[in-house]
Amino acid sequence: MGSGPAIATPSRLQPVRRAAGWLIRRVAGSLLALAAVTIMVFLAFKAMPEDPAQIILGEMARPEAIADLREKLGLDRPLVTQYLEWVGGMLRGDLGRSWAGAALPVGELVGPALVNSLVLVALGSLFAIPLAVLLGVLTALWRNSLFDHLADYTLLGMSSIPEFAKGIFLVLLLSIGLFNLLPAAAMIPPGELPLWYPAQIALPVLVLVLSALPYLTRLVRSSMIDALNSEYVQMARLKGVSEARILFRHALPNTAAPVIQGAALSTALMLGGSVVIENLFRYPGVGALMTDAMTSRDLPLVQAVIVSFAACYMVINLIADVLILYANPQYRSAR
Numbered sequence: 001m002g003s004g005p006a007i008a009t010p011s012r013l014q015p016v017r018r019a020a021g022w023l024i025r026r027v028a029g030s031l032l033a034l035a036a037v038t039i040m041v042f043l044a045f046k047a048m049p050e051d052p053a054q055i056i057l058g059e060m061a062r063p064e065a066i067a068d069l070r071e072k073l074g075l076d077r078p079l080v081t082q083y084l085e086w087v088g089g090m091l092r093g094d095l096g097r098s099w100a101g102a103a104l105p106v107g108e109l110v111g112p113a114l115v116n117s118l119v120l121v122a123l124g125s126l127f128a129i130p131l132a133v134l135l136g137v138l139t140a141l142w143r144n145s146l147f148d149h150l151a152d153y154t155l156l157g158m159s160s161i162p163e164f165a166k167g168i169f170l171v172l173l174l175s176i177g178l179f180n181l182l183p184a185a186a187m188i189p190p191g192e193l194p195l196w197y198p199a200q201i202a203l204p205v206l207v208l209v210l211s212a213l214p215y216l217t218r219l220v221r222s223s224m225i226d227a228l229n230s231e232y233v234q235m236a237r238l239k240g241v242s243e244a245r246i247l248f249r250h251a252l253p254n255t256a257a258p259v260i261q262g263a264a265l266s267t268a269l270m271l272g273g274s275v276v277i278e279n280l281f282r283y284p285g286v287g288a289l290m291t292d293a294m295t296s297r298d299l300p301l302v303q304a305v306i307v308s309f310a311a312c313y314m315v316i317n318l319i320a321d322v323l324i325l326y327a328n329p330q331y332r333s334a335r
Contacts, residue, residue: 026321030314037310038090038304041082056099072173076289084175090307096300100293114308117285118277119194121270122199124208125271129263132213136220137252143225151217159214163273167207167280174203186283193281203275204281209297212266215317219262223255230254254307256327268313 045262050152053069054061070076074085089096095106158166175184186200194201228251236246275287280290286305293301 016040023322023325026318030318034314038087038307040085041077041303041306046079046082046256047304048299050297052099052299055299086303090304095304098156098227098293098298098301100296100298100301102129106300110286110304110308112145113284113286113289114312116194116283117125117189117271117274117287118276120204120208120283121267121277123205124202124212124270125263125267127205128209128212128266131209132216133220133259135213137216137224137247139221140218140224140228141247143284155214158210163207163211164278164280166210166279167203167277170203170206184281186281187239190284200281204277204283205279207277208270208273212270216259216262216266220255223258224251226256227251227254253327259322260320260327264316268316271309271312271316310325 008042035108051066051070052075053066053073056069074082077085086096093107095110098104098106110236135151142148160171171184173179174182182202183200186194186201186204187192188197188200218308226244233246233250236250241250274283274285275290277283278285278287286308288304290302292298293305
């Protein structure tokens, strides 16, 4: 008689249940952390000495006009009421209106800029992560060799140079100096996706890659060395398993968790570093948007950008947690 379908036993489902419970707790913790960020951002801006109504109307505004605007904006209400209205508006997709220019909805300003920044960070990660894995594996396999030492010193030097200095050097080298290959500024038309302008975004992406590469490469190298020196790899060598099979079947899968976590951290740092890079290359992302908003004291726009950054950080970390969870052999065997 043919055997029927395999039935999941309670012991087989237990790792999945533990993983689901852990993931639910991580999501709840991220939401609480995001709520804490909104409270800190709200209180920080409320603690500013300037009156928002005075900022909007200017220094020469009459006291009656300032009082009317404060009432219209709800600034005369209790702080708890103002906070709940602000958070409730964000949950409904209403981020308020900009205080500068034509008083456009903040969502219409932040949305396209955030997409542009995420495209820039995604391209940086797309190139930096595979290159770091390749360099980390090679330096681990050839550790203490001339190649390993040269790579180590080069990466150490790269990590000590700030992003803006890397950007200026690349502009001098590839745009207005020795080679005239790439534009020095990312002149992307409004409303256009940066992917359609590869030459314009090449330098910002290259700066992000060079900034993330040192940390990721050294992390992959150390994880790979630990895996290659582990007992299960030594046992595989004693059994006559080839070095290529050891590398791809034993060493690399067991370095997945730290590499994924490091890649998530590097991606989050890229998003934060994009503030400097976007201003350097005039790239139309949230970094440049926040700088302009700070200059014009556009507080609703600055608040929306900060909360968007925090939400992106938490989403990136949650994705990394899910990938690490899936890379766990115990969880995979229970599926």
